[in-house]
Amino acid sequence: MTSPLEQKKIKITGPSMVTANRTWDGIVIYRTADQGWSAELADAAIVRTSDEARALLTEAIADDVGAIGAYIAPVEIQDSGKIAPGNLREQIRSEGLTIELPVPA
């Protein structure tokens, strides 16, 4: 769970996506294949090589008005084809906290 802030060299070892936060409200978003963003991980464009990852990240970062802090993160493609978060950080970002909130949503 290396902090994305320390992500310098782009080298992926498995299926990955690009994620960021939406500028105006801060919610978690994922880069889609049609050069947009979605709040659903299921819509994320999946990349499998470091070159693809770099290209997707470059294109995502170019949208400086719409999104902030874009970075590459791992995903797990389940047997059903479903996209799942590839580490605990992304699980928490995608599915929410691992604790109950003081005030239920």
Added chain:
Amino acid sequence: MRLVKQGRIATDIFLHVADGAELPEDGAILIPAARFLENAETLSQRADKIGVIWPNNRDLDDLVPYLDRVVVVALVFPSFRDGRAYSQARLLRERYGFKGELRATGQVLRDQFVFMLRAGFDAFEVKKDADADAFAETVKRYTVFYQPTGDGRVTALNRRMQLRHSESASQ
């Protein structure tokens, strides 16, 4: 880049001479500190105006002997996050009594104008044109100041004390 001077967009009469570039025969020049110091005595005798670009990590002691001979000191903001030149500006104005033009160069953005004015800058090489255009409006943002600096603005503490005195005088 636009130059703002005395609160207005102004034409820069100074030629910025880069390291290694040839010095023009005449005309106002702004030259890097190292180059100035190499030949300070001769340079400061030039007929035309001379200014010096002073890096933010160079001790001001080297500049102090020439302060009455340079008309501009340009202090550098290599990044808007690097605040060393604010200290240099205050020292030049408040400790060494520099009366010439104190120019902010480098990453000079709108949201630093008030800080820069308070530190003693009076000329700004503004990175974005829109920021330069918004100068007059931006510097009106604040009317209350907590710290005494050399810019003469009255601090909140002093205003309070004055208020107290006038209250007790009128009683």
Added chain:
Amino acid sequence: MYAYDELDRTLINERVSEFRDQVKRRLSGELTEDEFKMLRLQNGVYLQLHAYMFRVAIPYGTLSSKQLRRLAHVARRYDRGYGHFTTRQNIQYNWIKLADLPDALADLAEVGIHAMQTSGNNTRNVTSDQWAGVAPGEIEDPRIWSELLRQYTTLHPEFSFLPRKFKFAITASEHDRAAIKVHDIGLRLLKNADGETGFEVLVGGGLGRTPFIGKTIKPFVHGRDLLSYVEAILRVYNQYGRRDNIYKARIKILVHELGIEKFAKEVDEEWKLMGDSALTLDNSVVEEVRSRFSYPAYEKLPHMPDELKQAAHDPLFERWRKNSVTPHKVQGYSIVTLSLKPVGGPPGDATADQMDAIADLADKYSFGEIRVGHEQNLALPHVAKRDLPALWKALDRIGVATPNVNLVTDIIACPGLDYCSLANARSIPIAQELTRRFSNHDTASLIGRLHINISGCINACGHHHVGHIGILGVEKNNEEYYQITIGGRADENAEVGTLIGPAVPYAEVADVIEDIVEAYLALRDRPEELFVDTVKRLGVEPFKERVYATR
């Protein structure tokens, strides 16, 4: 309470309108994120995992009931109905929208609350003893000086772009509740032989990646020279603090690299050159600020009122009183700590409903005043002893009367990986599990004073270095692991804890802590010997053996 005047209010409003303009320019694309980031940080706005986080200052930990209600309002209107009190007398909201922030700030400004410099590379919220002005034996109220420093550091034209963040803390009591030794500048208020107020000035303390205990740079700086001396320190730091490496940019590294003597010499030279500065604080100026602090009109009350005698028959009340009620400088009054550490809860969180209820109780029982302490608890600073039984019932109803103040379950924890984009591991669930393990009050009481501090990464927002037991989340092969230190403390005898051995996985942390506590119970030479003193006497070895023998 400090009462803002028209000038203070104007400045805050000007700051809000400036930020409104900055947000507008960001949303329209006029400002890039790179440019805006510094501007939002200067107003306490971070980006966390799920959303923006908004940090609001509670200078020197003093709040009015009106202000607390407004904090509740912000939680409800712009966030998810709760807030998190931090170790630096701030409150954080975790779910705020950037587009809503100017309105939230404007609402707060109406009651004299701001978020200026709660993050960013500038001078942060000036913190102090949460019992300032009411603690018995205090030399004088340090908040007068905290407020002078607050004003001096707010939007400073020279020091708003320092190499790194810069934190002040002040205490005026023998027992340091403000952790001044782990701040960039720590100030201990003193009187000189002539009875004049001044400060022992400490510099270069700090936690994070490289913890240092602050060193005394000057044993006595006269009060009138406080601001000019501070300015000399800041100027030396601004000029010479490292800017090439974010992890070496704090003043503690400069002090360490130069050595305190050389650093002190630089500061003294600068201070001398400043001469008779406009910053000199005449008595009249100090008195002007002092005059705007109001104090309650205390009644003449008996030391032991009947209400208290009667309630003493209730063991639950007594248990709470002994734990959470402390002496006040005025006879017949007490300071009451409100635990924000319920069993199984996230440390330091309070819901908007709790905040409103506490504000009402403050009006009824504490002259409308609330305090926030660095241990992430609240306090009502002026409670008449006769009101304690009624107050206890009311606090218990809203879940802030857990009698665990300073006990093993009074855990300091950062938000950790559940919220924070810097974290390597979770903090809150670890704290929650520990509160469950030690939920039995008699056991916790038997253990006595024991501070557990948890940080989810090396940045140390949970102050793990100075916890009696410190827990630091690290990452190993994509798994959460935790390093355990013991023997740290944040008070006047501040010390950095010692690592006991290899990091342990998430699931084992609570077991390890239980082992450490059991070892302590077996090793202490008498029940009064605190955990931290046993560690001091015996070193870490016996604890290490106990923890790793079977692992």
